[in-house]
Amino acid sequence: MKAITTIPPGGGVKLSQVSLENTKGVRVKTYRTGICGTDKEIAQGKLTFARPEIGSSLVMGHEAVGIIAESVEDSTFKEGDIVVPMVRRPGGCRMCRLGRQDYCEDGDFVEAGIRGKNGFMREEFIDDPRFLVKVDNPSIRDLAVLTEPLKNVMKMEETFQFLRTRIPWYCEDSTLSCKNMYVFGTGTEGLLISIVFKSLGMNVVAVNRHPLSENVMDFLDRNRIDYLDTSSEKLDAKVKDLPMDAAIDAVGAMDVLKEITDNVSNNGIAIMFGTSGQLPSHNFDVLERIVDRNIVVVGSVDGAKNHYAEAIDFIETHGKAMQMDRIITGKYQPEELNIFTEKEKGEIKKVIAWS
Numbered sequence: 001m002k003a004i005t006t007i008p009p010g011g012g013v014k015l016s017q018v019s020l021e022n023t024k025g026v027r028v029k030t031y032r033t034g035i036c037g038t039d040k041e042i043a044q045g046k047l048t049f050a051r052p053e054i055g056s057s058l059v060m061g062h063e064a065v066g067i068i069a070e071s072v073e074d075s076t077f078k079e080g081d082i083v084v085p086m087v088r089r090p091g092g093c094r095m096c097r098l099g100r101q102d103y104c105e106d107g108d109f110v111e112a113g114i115r116g117k118n119g120f121m122r123e124e125f126i127d128d129p130r131f132l133v134k135v136d137n138p139s140i141r142d143l144a145v146l147t148e149p150l151k152n153v154m155k156m157e158e159t160f161q162f163l164r165t166r167i168p169w170y171c172e173d174s175t176l177s178c179k180n181m182y183v184f185g186t187g188t189e190g191l192l193i194s195i196v197f198k199s200l201g202m203n204v205v206a207v208n209r210h211p212l213s214e215n216v217m218d219f220l221d222r223n224r225i226d227y228l229d230t231s232s233e234k235l236d237a238k239v240k241d242l243p244m245d246a247a248i249d250a251v252g253a254m255d256v257l258k259e260i261t262d263n264v265s266n267n268g269i270a271i272m273f274g275t276s277g278q279l280p281s282h283n284f285d286v287l288e289r290i291v292d293r294n295i296v297v298v299g300s301v302d303g304a305k306n307h308y309a310e311a312i313d314f315i316e317t318h319g320k321a322m323q324m325d326r327i328i329t330g331k332y333q334p335e336e337l338n339i340f341t342e343k344e345k346g347e348i349k350k351v352i353a354w355s
């Protein structure tokens, strides 16, 4: 069958012929796979921890939705069920054994399409039903390709809800309607963060360092999300009008942490999600602010099976009203490998159609 493969960590991307793995499990026919920054980094040889499962070649792809083609006796899945496969598979540590490989203690996990496990950019794959999450509503099968990036956001929300209970961090009417959340980054992940926190009733400001594309501005406008281009407007001027009560970074540059700690309100919450491998250009004096102003800064990566299920619920509940289909800006065939290197005008999320 057709598969998109790479030779990690060197990179490159090609259309190959691979055979179905000879393991026990359910057979899943791939429906859609999404491409994100991680896939592009792997293709460009920039992700040093990318590694094959066996041999030298790795099947790419970690964002997917598929359809059960053949089930097994002890599984609850039946032919035709729509499923989203989980990316990270547990190792042997205590958190992994508790189903929380997103909090792995020793790094002994594998990630499909990234490190140590073949991914989903192929026509079919055999999988362990424990790592498949069902999509009950067939009408969201196209949007369900956003489940994987969205599950990261559901974990961020869980972390945020936990951290805000330090103090009565809510408005006088008990809601979050007076609270402003600044989201740094307007790629797929940034936009998903923005709509999830908007759905909590917060006022959301999407921050970008470059002028936003029309597609992105249109999406934000439709969801009544404010935005700021810091290449032409000043962040501190915005914060004067609209205090930064909390912030989430989906960019992954040290100076974003500095921007957040310089501007976030006392008792603020900052969730760091992005990584880019960029080192700080100088020492930032962030620690004093974090301590003196009770700022909590937390890292958040990946998500557990319950977050995949919550992401699917979110798409079902809000997908149509929040026009999430506008995030998917291009649908391609597996042969169109230039999508890994070229960026289309107005591109947000590209997907590959496998069937």
Ligand SMILES: [Zn+2]
Pocket (backbone or CB within 6 Å): 090, 091, 092, 093, 094, 095, 096, 101, 103, 104, 105, 106, 107, 108, 109
């Ligand atoms: Zn572990």
